[in-house]
Structures are given as C-alpha cells and as structure tokens.
Amino acid sequence: MNQRELLRVENLRTYFYSQGRTVKAVEDVSFSVEQRSTVCLVGESGSGKSATAFSILNLIPKSLGRIVAGKVLFQGEDLLQISPKRHRALLGSDIAMIFQEPATALNPVYTVGEQIAEVLRAHRRCDARQARRQAKALLDRVGIPDAERRLDDYPHQLSGGMRQRAMIATAIACRPKLLIADEPTTALDATVQAQILCLLHDLQQETGMALMFITHDLSVVAEIADRVLVMYAGRVVEEGAVGQIFDAPRMPYTRGLLEARPSVHAGVSSRRLAAVSGNPPDLANLPDGCSFRPRCGYAGNGCDQSMPALETINEHSVRCFHWRQIGAFAPVPEAAL
Amino acid sequence: MTIAVHASPDDPRLPAPSRHGIPVVTTVSILVLCVIVLLAVAAPAIAPYDIATQSLLSRLRPPVFVGGGADHLLGTDHLGRDMLARLLFATRTTLLIACAGVLVGVVAGTLGGLIAGTSGGWIDQCLSAVVDAQAAVPTTLVALTAVALAGTSPLILVMIIGFSDYYKYARVVRGEVAALHGRAFIEAARSSGASPWRIAMRHVLPNTLSPVIVLASLSFAEIVVLESSLSFLGVGIQPPNVSLGSLLGEARNYLITTPWLAITPCVVIVMITVAAAMIGDWLRASLDPRGRA
Structure with a gap:
C-alpha cells in the first residue's frame, strides 16, 4: 500500500431502489486519494458523483438505497464495516463534508457560533468558552470580517458567500484529514466562487488535508485538481492527472465535456459550443455494452457487445475500446483550456 | 382594493402601528390574559x-x-x-387544568410525531394509525368512559384533555420531521458525526417548534371550553372545587331568575378564549416565515 494513501475506495457499488426498479447510481468505482492531494470527481448531473461521496461517508439513507458491495478504506479502516460509534467519531473530525447549498446546510435555528461550537464540543474535549474562542478563530480564518459579532448571527443574516465560509469553518473545525466538497461553489456567483476556491486551497496548504471535490465545472477542475475522475452513468470512465485529462483526453465523453466549455479566447469565441448530444442514460435501464455508446460519435465495432474494462497506461485510465484510434484525431484546441 | 394597498403609512385612515410592531388587539389581549392570570394566581x-x-x-x-x-x-x-371568591378560584382551576392539558398534549404529541417521523417504517404506520383512530372518537365519549372507569379527579381530567388534543401536534410534527429529513443541514449534521437521537432532539425538534407553539396557543382556547363543557356535564371538576364550567352548571337552574350567576363565568370564559385566540393568531402571523417582512 502506498504510504501517502489516505482513502482507498474499492469496487464500490451503490444501488437505489424506487418503484420496483434498481437504479445503479455507483457501479464498480475504485480510486484512491493521497494525503494533501486534490481529487476532482467530474460528470453530468446524475452520473453518480454525489452518490459516491455519500457512499464514502456511509450516509446513504436506508429508505432510498444501499451500498451493495465494496470497501472504503480510510487509513486502513473500512468505513462500511466499523461500528456506528467509531463511524460517528470519525465523521466531523477526521472526515468532513461541505455542501452545495450553504443556505440550507446550516440549521436556521442556531447561530453560526453555536453550530461551529457543537462540532468542536462533540469531537474535542472543550468547554463552552473554549469552543467559542475557537469558533471565533475559525471564522477569522475563513475570512469572515467582524467574527466576534458574526458568531451570534443566524444563517439568514449572512450572505451566500459568508454562509459557505461559515459552513467551511464548521467542516474544518476539527482539522479533518479529508474534506469532501460536494459542488461547494455551484450556488455562488463567480467572484465569490473564486474566493472560496482560494480559501480551500490556502486551508489545504496550511493543514495538509486532502480534498475530494465534486463538480461539473471544468474550469474549477483545471484550477485546483491534482487528479481527475470522470464519471459517466455511475462508472469511472477516465482517470488521470489533471494535465493528462486536459491535454490528452482519451475517452470520447471527456473530450465532449472539454469541448462543451465556453472560451473567451480570440478566434474560437465565435464558434458554437459543442454540446454532448443526447441525454444521460436511465440508470435503471442501461444500454447494452458501453453506457456512453448511444451518444458517442466514435462508437463502432464491439461497443454494443460488452462494457469496456478500465485500461490503465501511465497512471491514466480509460474505459473505451477505441481510445487509441481516437487519440489520433485532432486534440482539443489548446485555446479552449 | 388597490387603493388600500397603496395607502401611505402615515395615512390617517390606517390604524397607527404600535411601536414594537405588535397590533393593538394583541397588546390588549396580552394585557387581559395577564390580568386574569394574576387574579387567578392571587386568588387565595x-x-x-x-x-x-x-x-x-x-x-x-x-x-x-x-x-x-x-x-x-x-x-x-x-x-x-x-x-x-368562587369566580376567582374557578378561573384558577380552569386555567390550571387547561395549561396542564395543553402541556400533556404538546409533550405527548410532539414526542409521538418525532418518533414516528424519525423512525418511519412500521413504527410510523402504527403511531399514525393510532392518531387517526383517536381523531375519529368524540372527546366527550372518551371522557364519559374514562370517568365511568376511573372516577373523577383533576388528574384524569388533565389526561382526558391532553389526549383529546395530542393528535394535532403529532400530525403537525410528523409532517415537519418528514419535510426536514431531506434538508441539507440534517445531512450536514449526519456528516459531522451526530447520532440519530442527537439529530432528532437538537436539529429536528427546534425546527418544528414554531407550528407547535402556534397550535398550542390556538387550542388553549378550545381546551378552556372543553374543560368547561366537561365540568358543566358533571364529569369534570367536582364540588367543593369549582371551575368555570361547574359554576355554569350550577347556574343553569337559576338562568331565568338570576341570570348573572351564569353571565359572570361566561364573560371570563369569553375573555380567556378570545384573548388566547388573538395571541395565537398573532403568533402564527409573526412566526410564519412567509409573513415576515
């Protein structure tokens, strides 16, 4: 086992059950996260990114679905097997999560200070006054001005960016080793988004935590990622270092995503955006063979026969029968990056 | 209609808003209720x-x-x-029974709703079935049966009142819990390692309280009337103790010759119920997030 490895997910499968159908939201997903690194999970809505995150925390509501197979090894401990007590002790202290909608992820009936203090007091031995002092320091750290006064504010008194900062403060309160961020900047406007990304980056430098970042925004990925996992229909279809993914994407879907980004670069700004045609497949009724086949411009022999295996060369994995031939086509224009 | 909507705030036709944003009717209601409560407390x-x-x-x-x-x-x-003297003590008894009854209803209903909403599955179905069945049985029948089986006592009266009322809170709280379940801050609490019990008590419960408070203040008025009806029927407070209802019951025989015997307790009942309902209405308006400016 790699010395720097913090989290290792092996063959994770999570199925949701609704109206007699089985929705395969996460299908055979494996990856690992090293200490201090940033891993981005990218994909369309419904590709299984958030389901993967919730499965890692073992927080899939029992009424909706189940993790049917797989291991989630955090520092060697399988989070899916440990006792509920041990699980609760890890969550919030060693592993923390931040959410897409800071407006709804904070409890409206408690002040920001109380919510930070609650996490501190649940996981660290400290009295109310120490917790308050630490909460103030945390609000200072995440860049909330006038922290002393803001401690006593309720979430509705804060702006969207402030709320996300407060959410981050509660998440990092116990200095987690792994922070899972589920589209934390999607609900924020562009300038605030950049500030939050900077903040997360600085915090990562400072505390050495690993960051698992879920997003559909490739410009964010380019900004922060070390490694990138592209998910499609519950499976990892391409994984590699950020440079590999952006400079030499192998999977047609990844290429489609990269080409679908707007660009402000002169000369290409006038072109129409290349959308990935079609819709994501029904996860309860996947097509035969490769799930991406119906939307793939390169689909050919064998694509409808079986699901291609994840093939790894130079730590760059791809799930496609024809990636070698596709690689010979024109690369994504440099300007689009 | 639009004219009224666009009337300026200093329009002399509009009632002057009071300084703290509390309507005059509500202020008067609070004052009336306070005076009645003070008199009742000081009755001895x-x-x-x-x-x-x-x-x-x-x-x-x-x-x-x-x-x-x-x-x-x-x-x-x-x-x-x-x-x-009898009126003072009667008011004291009625308020005491009504408060205790509301308290029993709120605690039992909130707890039941919280358990049903949190656990879901067959527990939820059982509790909901009990609540629905209860709502279908007339309170007076329950009261007469309970008195026939267990005799009359203030404690039994409080229980009857509480259990005639709890299903409202159970339904409201269960609905609120179900609505809160998918909310991100509950997920956030789970992702920071909070146990299900802790989440139910610390994160879900406080968020269900404002409808419960409104409901309690509105049904307080109903409960005062219910207590009076039961005592009027003779299954409530027994002599030598008096409640507003038993005063009315005694006065019934003298309604033609000496109507004031019935009128004075009636006036007190009306004052309590109207004041409580007014306060409840105001609470509903001011705790409802949609109504807040």
Whole structure:
C-alpha cells in the first residue's frame, strides 16, 4: 500500500431502489486519494458523483438505497464495516463534508457560533468558552470580517458567500484529514466562487488535508485538481492527472465535456459550443455494452457487445475500446483550456 | 382594493402601528390574559370569602351593578356562597387544568410525531394509525368512559384533555420531521458525526417548534371550553372545587331568575378564549416565515 494513501475506495457499488426498479447510481468505482492531494470527481448531473461521496461517508439513507458491495478504506479502516460509534467519531473530525447549498446546510435555528461550537464540543474535549474562542478563530480564518459579532448571527443574516465560509469553518473545525466538497461553489456567483476556491486551497496548504471535490465545472477542475475522475452513468470512465485529462483526453465523453466549455479566447469565441448530444442514460435501464455508446460519435465495432474494462497506461485510465484510434484525431484546441 | 394597498403609512385612515410592531388587539389581549392570570394566581390572597362557606339567609344576592350590597361584589349563589371568591378560584382551576392539558398534549404529541417521523417504517404506520383512530372518537365519549372507569379527579381530567388534543401536534410534527429529513443541514449534521437521537432532539425538534407553539396557543382556547363543557356535564371538576364550567352548571337552574350567576363565568370564559385566540393568531402571523417582512 502506498504510504501517502489516505482513502482507498474499492469496487464500490451503490444501488437505489424506487418503484420496483434498481437504479445503479455507483457501479464498480475504485480510486484512491493521497494525503494533501486534490481529487476532482467530474460528470453530468446524475452520473453518480454525489452518490459516491455519500457512499464514502456511509450516509446513504436506508429508505432510498444501499451500498451493495465494496470497501472504503480510510487509513486502513473500512468505513462500511466499523461500528456506528467509531463511524460517528470519525465523521466531523477526521472526515468532513461541505455542501452545495450553504443556505440550507446550516440549521436556521442556531447561530453560526453555536453550530461551529457543537462540532468542536462533540469531537474535542472543550468547554463552552473554549469552543467559542475557537469558533471565533475559525471564522477569522475563513475570512469572515467582524467574527466576534458574526458568531451570534443566524444563517439568514449572512450572505451566500459568508454562509459557505461559515459552513467551511464548521467542516474544518476539527482539522479533518479529508474534506469532501460536494459542488461547494455551484450556488455562488463567480467572484465569490473564486474566493472560496482560494480559501480551500490556502486551508489545504496550511493543514495538509486532502480534498475530494465534486463538480461539473471544468474550469474549477483545471484550477485546483491534482487528479481527475470522470464519471459517466455511475462508472469511472477516465482517470488521470489533471494535465493528462486536459491535454490528452482519451475517452470520447471527456473530450465532449472539454469541448462543451465556453472560451473567451480570440478566434474560437465565435464558434458554437459543442454540446454532448443526447441525454444521460436511465440508470435503471442501461444500454447494452458501453453506457456512453448511444451518444458517442466514435462508437463502432464491439461497443454494443460488452462494457469496456478500465485500461490503465501511465497512471491514466480509460474505459473505451477505441481510445487509441481516437487519440489520433485532432486534440482539443489548446485555446479552449 | 388597490387603493388600500397603496395607502401611505402615515395615512390617517390606517390604524397607527404600535411601536414594537405588535397590533393593538394583541397588546390588549396580552394585557387581559395577564390580568386574569394574576387574579387567578392571587386568588387565595384576594378572595373575600371562603368558597365553601354557605349562608342560606343571604342566598341569591344580586351583584353590586344590579343593586346588590358591597359585601358581595358579584352577589351570592343559591347556597349563599360569595360569587367573587368562587369566580376567582374557578378561573384558577380552569386555567390550571387547561395549561396542564395543553402541556400533556404538546409533550405527548410532539414526542409521538418525532418518533414516528424519525423512525418511519412500521413504527410510523402504527403511531399514525393510532392518531387517526383517536381523531375519529368524540372527546366527550372518551371522557364519559374514562370517568365511568376511573372516577373523577383533576388528574384524569388533565389526561382526558391532553389526549383529546395530542393528535394535532403529532400530525403537525410528523409532517415537519418528514419535510426536514431531506434538508441539507440534517445531512450536514449526519456528516459531522451526530447520532440519530442527537439529530432528532437538537436539529429536528427546534425546527418544528414554531407550528407547535402556534397550535398550542390556538387550542388553549378550545381546551378552556372543553374543560368547561366537561365540568358543566358533571364529569369534570367536582364540588367543593369549582371551575368555570361547574359554576355554569350550577347556574343553569337559576338562568331565568338570576341570570348573572351564569353571565359572570361566561364573560371570563369569553375573555380567556378570545384573548388566547388573538395571541395565537398573532403568533402564527409573526412566526410564519412567509409573513415576515
């Protein structure tokens, strides 16, 4: 086992059950996260990114679905097997999560200070006054001005960016080793988004935590990622270092995503955006063979026969029968990056 | 219609908003209720006579405002007992029973709703079935059965009142819990390692309280009436204790000759219920997030 490895997910499968159908939201997903690194999970809505995150925390509501197979090894401990007590002790202290909608992820009936203090007091031995002092320091750290006064504010008194900062403060309160961020900047406007990304980056430098970042925004990925996992229909279809993914994407879907980004670069700004045609497949009724086949411009022999295996060369994995031939086509224009 | 909407705030036709944003009606209601509660609390100290002392020579004296003497301000009843003293103690009893009944209902209902909503599955179905069945049975029937089985006592009365009322809270809280379940801050609490019990008590419960408070204040009025009805029927408070309902029950026989015996407790009942309903209405308006400016 790699010395720097913090989290290792092996063959994770999570199925949701609704109206007699089985929705395969996460299908055979494996990856690992090293200490201090940033891993981005990218994909369309419904590709299984958030389901993967919730499965890692073992927080899939029992009424909706189940993790049917797989291991989630955090520092060697399988989070899916440990006792509920041990699980609760890890969550919030060693592993923390931040959410897409800071407006709804904070409890409206408690002040920001109380919510930070609650996490501190649940996981660290400290009295109310120490917790308050630490909460103030945390609000200072995440860049909330006038922290002393803001401690006593309720979430509705804060702006969207402030709320996300407060959410981050509660998440990092116990200095987690792994922070899972589920589209934390999607609900924020562009300038605030950049500030939050900077903040997360600085915090990562400072505390050495690993960051698992879920997003559909490739410009964010380019900004922060070390490694990138592209998910499609519950499976990892391409994984590699950020440079590999952006400079030499192998999977047609990844290429489609990269080409679908707007660009402000002169000369290409006038072109129409290349959308990935079609819709994501029904996860309860996947097509035969490769799930991406119906939307793939390169689909050919064998694509409808079986699901291609994840093939790894130079730590760059791809799930496609024809990636070698596709690689010979024109690369994504440099300007689009 | 639009004219009224666009009337400027300093339009003399509009009632002047009070300084703290509390409507005048609500302020008056709060004052009335406070005075009644104070009088009820102080009843043993300020009652001019013992409530059970009879004086057959001075029975059915009229109150002072219909020509009675100053020694019995509200007159006397058919056994010559001082009505003012009886009214003070009756109010005290009624308020006490109503408060205890509301409390029983709120606690039982909130807890039931919280358990049903949190656990879901067959527990939820069982509790919901019990609640629905309960709502279909008339309270008076339950009260008469309970009294027939267990006899009358203030404790049984409180229980009857509480359990005639709890299903409202159970339904509301269960609905709120279900609505809160998918909310991100509950997920966030789970992702920071909070146990299900902790989440239910610390994160879900406080978010369900504002509808419960509104419901409790509105049903307080109903409960005062319910207590009075049960005592009027004779299954509530028993002599020598008095409640507003039992005063009315005794006054029933003298309605034609000495109507004030019934009128005074009625006025108190109306004042309590109207004030409580007004306060409840105001609470609903001010706790409802959609109504907040």
